Amino acid sequence: MVRLIWEFLGAGTETVVACVEWTLARLVAHPGVQKKLHRELSGGDQRSFQDLPYLRAVILESLRLHPPVPFILRDVVGLPEIAGATEVGRAVPLPPPDGTPVRFVFMAEDIARDPKAWTDPEEFWPERFLDGGEGEDVSPSPGPKEIRMMPFGAGRRHCPGAGLAMIQAKCFVAALVREFEWALPATGGGVDHTSTNALFLKVMASPLRACIVPRRS
Numbered sequence: 244m245v246r247l248i249w250e251f252l253g254a255g256t257e258t259v260v261a262c263v264e265w266t267l268a269r270l271v272a273h274p275g276v277q278k279k280l281h282r283e284l285s286g287g288d289q290r291s292f293q294d295l296p297y298l299r300a301v302i303l304e305s306l307r308l309h310p311p312v313p314f315i316l317r318d319v320v321g322l323p324e325i326a327g328a329t330e331v332g333r334a335v336p337l338p339p340p341d342g343t344p345v346r347f348v349f350m351a352e353d354i355a356r357d358p359k360a361w362t363d364p365e366e367f368w369p370e371r372f373l374d375g376g377e378g379e380d381v382s383p384s385p386g387p388k389e390i391r392m393m394p395f396g397a398g399r400r401h402c403p404g405a406g407l408a409m410i411q412a413k414c415f416v417a418a419l420v421r422e423f424e425w426a427l428p429a430t431g432g433g434v435d436h437t438s439t440n441a442l443f444l445k446v447m448a449s450p451l452r453a454c455i456v457p458r459r460s
């Protein structure tokens with residue numbers, strides 16, 4: 244019971260916090276994106292998330308570059324009926340048909356930064372997720388066809404909190420950008436995007452330092 248509660252609290256809070264921090268860090272480093280996002284957010288009070296495609300694109304681009312859960316594990320058991328097959332893809336041997344599980348590790352960060360799948364994959368460029376962009380049909384949890392990013396995992400064990408997490412991240416970022424302008428602090432260099440491991444999460448190695456100015460002062 245303790246483990247379950249710990250997993251739910253850990254899985255459902257620190258992940259969102261990491262996502263929001265990475266997103267704000269990117270908005271500090273990319274004032275043009277922040278300006279465009281603020282313009283979208285200032286367009287009226289009674290709007291739903293459907294009316295905020297750029298906000299969704301910003302969160303997706305942040306999750307693409309900085310998936311808070313950097314790798315996804317699967318213990319795969321071989322099936323006798325595919326015993327004749329010898330490999331998955333080119334280099335990965337299939338698990339033995341006797342039922343001994345083999346652990347596969349999917350590197351979410353590497354998948355989402357694959358230059359064969361994305362143009363300038365290291366660039367923070369939310370526009371790629373807008374209509375007509377190369378990622379317009381990419382959703383937070385991938386379908387069965389093609390996986391170009393998987394911040395919430397994939398398949399039957401994918402994150403059950405993905406929908407809630409997207410809403411939470413959008414709400415926090417929208418409120419924080421609508422109310423405050425985020426900029427670099429007067430002292431100290433730029434934003435350090437180096438990451439570090441914290442338990443099973445990837446977080447900012449140097450926590451974000453920013454100068455925030457109320458927009459409605």
Ligand code: HEM
Nearest residue numbers: 254255258259262311312394395396397400401402404408
């Ligand atoms: C940005 C926020 C989040 C990210 C990036 C994230 C990511 C992930 C990933 C990658 C997994 C493993 C999926 C797999 O193995 O295929 C996972 C599992 C899980 N997540 Fe999330 N998650 C987030 C938010 C949440 C929230 C808000 C909740 C709950 C309210 C939640 C609850 C869980 C639980 C319970 C599991 C374990 C599922 C299982 O073992 O079958 N997560 N999450």
